[in-house]
Amino acid sequence: MGGLSRRDFLKASAAAAAFAAAGASAAASLRPKDASASEGDIRWGKAPCRFCGTGCGVLIGVRDGRIVATKGDPQAPVNKGLNCIKGYFLSKILYGTDRLTKPLIRKGDTMVEASWDEAMTLIAGKFKESIDKHGPDSVAMYGSGQWTVFEGYAASKLFKGGIGTNNVEPNARLCMASSVTGFMSTFGGDEPMGCFDDLDLGDTFFLWGANMAECHPVLFSRMIDNRLRNPQVKIIDFATRYTRTSQMADQYVKFNPQTDLALLNAIAHVIIRDKLYDEQFIKDHVVFKRGKENIGYGLEDKFKFADEPKLIGFDEYKAFLKPYTPEYVAKLSSVPAKTIVELAHLYADKSRKVNSLWTMGFNQHTRGTWVNNLAYNVHLLTSKICKPGENPMSLTGQPSACGTTREVGTFTHRLPADMVVMNPEHREKAARIWGIDPKKIPAKPTYNATEMFRALDRGDIKVVWIQVTNPFQSLPNLSRYRKGARKGDGRFIVVSDIYPTRSTELADVILPSACWIEKEGMFGNAERRTQHWFKQIDPPGEARNDLWQTIELAKRLGYGSLFPYTYPEKEIWEEYRKFGEGQGKDLAPYESYTKARGLCWPVVNGKETTYRYVEGFDPYVKAGEGIKFYKNKADHYKAVVWARPYEPAPEVPDRHYPFWLCTGRVLEHWHTGTMTGRVPEIMRANPSAVCEMHPVDAGRLGIKDHQKVKITSRRGTIILPVNLNGRGKAEKGNIFVAFFDEGKLINELCLDAYCPISGEPDYKKCAVKIEKA
Amino acid sequence: MPVSGVIITCAEGCSAEVSSRISSINGVEVHGILPDGQIVAVVEADTVDGEVELVAGLYEVEGIQAVRLAYHNFEDIAH
Numbered sequence: 059m060g061g062l063s064r065r066d067f068l069k070a071s072a073a074a075a076a077f078a079a080a081g082a083s084a085a086a087s088l089r090p091k092d093a094s095a096s097e098g099d100i101r102w103g104k105a106p107c108r109f110c111g112t113g114c115g116v117l118i119g120v121r122d123g124r125i126v127a128t129k130g131d132p133q134a135p136v137n138k139g140l141n142c143i144k145g146y147f148l149s150k151i152l153y154g155t156d157r158l159t160k161p162l163i164r165k166g167d168t169m170v171e172a173s174w175d176e177a178m179t180l181i182a183g184k185f186k187e188s189i190d191k192h193g194p195d196s197v198a199m200y201g202s203g204q205w206t207v208f209e210g211y212a213a214s215k216l217f218k219g220g221i222g223t224n225n226v227e228p229n230a231r232l233c234m235a236s237s238v239t240g241f242m243s244t245f246g247g248d249e250p251m252g253c254f255d256d257l258d259l260g261d262t263f264f265l266w267g268a269n270m271a272e273c274h275p276v277l278f279s280r281m282i283d284n285r286l287r288n289p290q291v292k293i294i295d296f297a298t299r300y301t302r303t304s305q306m307a308d309q310y311v312k313f314n315p316q317t318d319l320a321l322l323n324a325i326a327h328v329i330i331r332d333k334l335y336d337e338q339f340i341k342d343h344v345v346f347k348r349g350k351e352n353i354g355y356g357l358e359d360k361f362k363f364a365d366e367p368k369l370i371g372f373d374e375y376k377a378f379l380k381p382y383t384p385e386y387v388a389k390l391s392s393v394p395a396k397t398i399v400e401l402a403h404l405y406a407d408k409s410r411k412v413n414s415l416w417t418m419g420f421n422q423h424t425r426g427t428w429v430n431n432l433a434y435n436v437h438l439l440t441s442k443i444c445k446p447g448e449n450p451m452s453l454t455g456q457p458s459a460c461g462t463t464r465e466v467g468t469f470t471h472r473l474p475a476d477m478v479v480m481n482p483e484h485r486e487k488a489a490r491i492w493g494i495d496p497k498k499i500p501a502k503p504t505y506n507a508t509e510m511f512r513a514l515d516r517g518d519i520k521v522v523w524i525q526v527t528n529p530f531q532s533l534p535n536l537s538r539y540r541k542g543a544r545k546g547d548g549r550f551i552v553v554s555d556i557y558p559t560r561s562t563e564l565a566d567v568i569l570p571s572a573c574w575i576e577k578e579g580m581f582g583n584a585e586r587r588t589q590h591w592f593k594q595i596d597p598p599g600e601a602r603n604d605l606w607q608t609i610e611l612a613k614r615l616g617y618g619s620l621f622p623y624t625y626p627e628k629e630i631w632e633e634y635r636k637f638g639e640g641q642g643k644d645l646a647p648y649e650s651y652t653k654a655r656g657l658c659w660p661v662v663n664g665k666e667t668t669y670r671y672v673e674g675f676d677p678y679v680k681a682g683e684g685i686k687f688y689k690n691k692a693d694h695y696k697a698v699v700w701a702r703p704y705e706p707a708p709e710v711p712d713r714h715y716p717f718w719l720c721t722g723r724v725l726e727h728w729h730t731g732t733m734t735g736r737v738p739e740i741m742r743a744n745p746s747a748v749c750e751m752h753p754v755d756a757g758r759l760g761i762k763d764h765q766k767v768k769i770t771s772r773r774g775t776i777i778l779p780v781n782l783n784g785r786g787k788a789e790k791g792n793i794f795v796a797f798f799d800e801g802k803l804i805n806e807l808c809l810d811a812y813c814p815i816s817g818e819p820d821y822k823k824c825a826v827k828i829e830k831a
Numbered sequence: 832m833p834v835s836g837v838i839i840t841c842a843e844g845c846s847a848e849v850s851s852r853i854s855s856i857n858g859v860e861v862h863g864i865l866p867d868g869q870i871v872a873v874v875e876a877d878t879v880d881g882e883v884e885l886v887a888g889l890y891e892v893e894g895i896q897a898v899r900l901a902y903h904n905f906e907d908i909a910h
C-alpha cells in the first residue's frame with residue numbers, strides 16, 4: 059500500500075464507490091487502484107435496506123462479527139449503488155445501548171429477566187387458557203410490514219391453519235390497505251403493473267399526497283436525475299402541505315384536505331368533456347361500475363360494510379361525472395378551474411408518458427379505496443397504463459409491506475397469493491398446501507387492526523402477540539387503546555422487539571428479537587421485487603429470530619407438526635411459493651434469490667416480469683393479446699373504472715376546532731422512531747416533533763416561531779413548539795406534526811375513522827384547536 | 832473517524848458554484864464533478880453525528896437537490 063495510510067485508503071474507497079455508483083466509467087482512472095485492497099479483511103454481504111419500501115440494495119461489511127462499513131449495492135437495480143441519508147444509520151440501529159437482550163416478564167410494575175423457557179411457557183399457558191375459556195378468537199397476532207416473508211407466513215399458518223382464528227393483522231392495515239383494495243377492486247389483483255424504471259422512462263409525474271423527497275428519497279432522485287437528462291420532464295406535486303418535494307417540483311398544486319376525490323373526478327370530467335380519452339382502449343379493456351355511497355366512517359365498534367358494485371355503461375359514468383365541473387371543484391378544492399383543465403390535458407397528452415405516484419395521502423383516507431380507484435380511472439380513460447414509462451404506482455412505506463403482508467396475506471381476510479378466507483376454494487387450496495382440514499380455517503374475517511384493538515379494549519380479545527411493530531404509539535385515537543391494553547381482567551400482551559418502545563411498556567412479556575442481518579430474511583418492495591439476505595452477524599445476548607419465536611409457540615400449543623422444517627427459511631419459501639404458481643404470482647426457487655438482486659414477480663422460467671399485463675413483458679399475456687388484465691376474470695379480464703363520488707371527511711374544522719391536523723414522516727426519521735430514535739445523531743438533527751403552522755394563522759393567534767402551543771382535538775391534547783419556517787410548511791388552516799416522537803404521542807389526537815372498504819384509518823385529517831401554551 | 836463517499840445532485844448549471852461553496856466546508860472534500868454535473872465528495876468527521884450534520888447541512892445549500900450515500904466506513908468507532 060506504498061506510503062498511503064489506512065485513512066487515505068478508506069477515503070479513496072469512499073470516493074471510488076461514489077464514482078462507481080455515479081456510473082463514472084470515465085473516472086475509473088481516478089480510482090486509486092489499491093482502494094479495494096485496503097478492505098481485504100472486510101467480508102461483504104448483500105441485503106435490502108431495513109427501512110422503507112423502496113428496497114434499496116445494501117452491501118454490509120463485517121469484520122470480527124461486527125458491521126464496520128456499508129455501501130449502496132452497485133448491482134442493485136433499485137438504487138444502483140446509492141442509499142439515502144438513512145443509510146448512515148443502517149448499521150447503528152443494531153447497536154443502541156438499550157438493545158433488548160433477555161426475555162422480560164412483568165411482575166407488578168417491574169419487568170423481570172427470565173429464561174426463554176419460562177417466557178414461552180407462560181405465553182403458551184396464557185394462549186391455551188384463553189382459547190379454552192373464550193375460544194380461538196380471543197387470541198391474536200399483530201405483525202407488520204417489517205416481518206420477513208418467513209415470519210409473516212409462519213404467523214398466518216399458525217393462527218389460521220393451527221389455532222383456527224383469523225385474528226392476524228399487520229400494521230400495514232394502517233398504511234397500505236387502501237392500496238390493496240384499490241388494486242383488487244380495479245384490477246382483480248394486488249400490486250402495481252409498472253416498476254421503478256418508470257421513474258427513469260416517464261416524462262410527466264403527478265405526485266398525490268406523497269412527499270417523496272423526504273420519504274422515498276432514492277426514488278425521488280431517480281426522477282430528478284431523469285429531469286436533468288430530459289428537460290421535457292415535469293413533476294406536479296398535488297399536496298395539502300408545502301414540502302421539499304413541492305420545492306423541487308415544477309408545479310405545486312395545493313388543495314383542501316379530502317378534495318382529492320373531487321379533483322380526480324374533475325380531471326376525468328375534463329378528459330370526457332374535451333374528448334381526450336382513448337375510445338378503443340376503453341372498449342377493449344374497461345368496464346364501468348358504481349358501488350354503495352354514503353358508506354360511513356367506521357367510527358363505531360364492530361362497524362361492518364360490504365360494497366354492492368353494479369355494472370354501469372360509459373354513458374352512465376359520463377352522467378355521474380357531470381356535476382364535477384372544474385368550476386364546482388375549484389370552489390371545493392381551492393385549485394383554480396383553469397389549473398384543473400390544464401392538468402387534465404397534461405394527463406391526457408398523447409405525446410407524454412404520464413405517471414401518478416402516491417402514498418399515505420391517498421391510503422390513509424376515509425375514502426382511501428375510492429381515491430385509489432379514481433387515480434386508476436384517469437390512467438385507464440387515457441390508456442396511460444401498462445406501458446414502460448407510464449403507469450400509476452402506489453409506493454410503500456415499509457420494507458416488506460408488499461412482500462409479507464400483501465403477498466403472504468397476513469390480514470384477517472387474506473391468504474397467500476391474493477386469496478381470501480371467505481372463498482371456499484381458496485380455503486381448500488390453503489388447507490391442501492398446509493396439510494390440514496379445510497374446516498380449520500374460519501370462513502369469516504374477524505377484525506381489522508383498529509377493530510382488533512377495540513376488541514382488546516372491550517375484552518373480546520384477551521391475548522395479543524405484537525411482533526416488529528409499535529401499535530401503542532402508532533394507532534389513531536391512541537389513548538383508548540393504550541388504556542384498553544392495561545385493563546387487566548385476563549388481558550395479556552406479548553411484545554417482540556429490539557428496543558424498549560411505547561408498546562413494550564404495556565407488555566406482560568417482552569421478547570428480545572433479532573434484527574435484519576442478525577437473521578436470514580426476505581422482503582418484497584413496492585415494485586414486486588423479492589429480495590433475500592443471509593444472516594451475517596449474531597444477535598446480541600439471547601435475542602432470537604421472530605420466526606423461531608412463533609414456531610416455538612406452535613410447538614407448545616401442539617401445532618409443531620405444521621412446521622416440520624430442518625431449514626425453516628428455505629422450506630417455508632418452497633412451501634409458500636406453491637400458492638402463487640400459475641396464478642400470475644409465481645416466485646422463483648429459493649436459490650435464485652440468494653444470488654439475484656431481487657426478482658420482480660411473476661417469475662416464470664427464471665425470468666422476472668418488469669411490466670405486468672403487457673404482451674412481451676408478462677408471460678401470462680399471449681402473443682396478439684396486447685394488454686390483458688388477466689387477474690380480473692369476473693369482468694372478462696377488463697379493468698374497472700369506478701364511479702366514486704366526493705364525500706366529506708367525518709370530522710371537519712369548525713368554530714371550536716378550526717384547524718386540520720395532518721400527521722406524517724420526516725426525512726431523518728422512520729415511522730415511530732424506535733430505530734432511528736436510538737441513534738443519537740438523528741435525534742440531534744431532528745430531535746423532537748414540532749407543530750408546523752402557517753405564519754398568517756400564527757400571527758392571528760399571536761404565536762411566535764418556536765413558541766409552545768397547546769394542540770387539542772376532541773380526543774386529546776399535546777404541547778409542542780411551533781415551527782413557522784421549517785423544511786415543511788403548513789398551508790393556512792392546516793397544521794402538520796410528525797409521528798416519530800415517542801415523547802409526544804400525536805396520535806392521541808387522531809380520529810380512528812377508517813375507510814369502510816379497506817379498514818385503513820385516516821391519519822391526515824381531523825379537527826384541532828391551537829392555543830398558546 | 833468515520834468516512835463516507837457521497838454523490839451530490841445539483842440543479843442544472845449549478846455544479847461548479849456548489850462545488851466551490853461546499854469545498855470550503857470543513858470535513859467535505861470534493862473529489863470530482865462528473866460530466867452530468869453530479870459531484871463526488873468525501874465526508875469525514877470525528878463521529879457519525881458529525882457526518883450526518885454535514886450531510887443534513889448540504890441539503891440546505893442552494894443548488895443542491897439531493898445527497899446520496901455510496902459508502903460509509905466507521906470501523907474505528909466503538910458502537
Ligand code: SF4
Nearest residue numbers: 107109110113114142
Ligand atoms: S430510500 Fe428507503 S430503502 Fe433506500 S436507503 Fe433510503 S430508507 Fe433505505
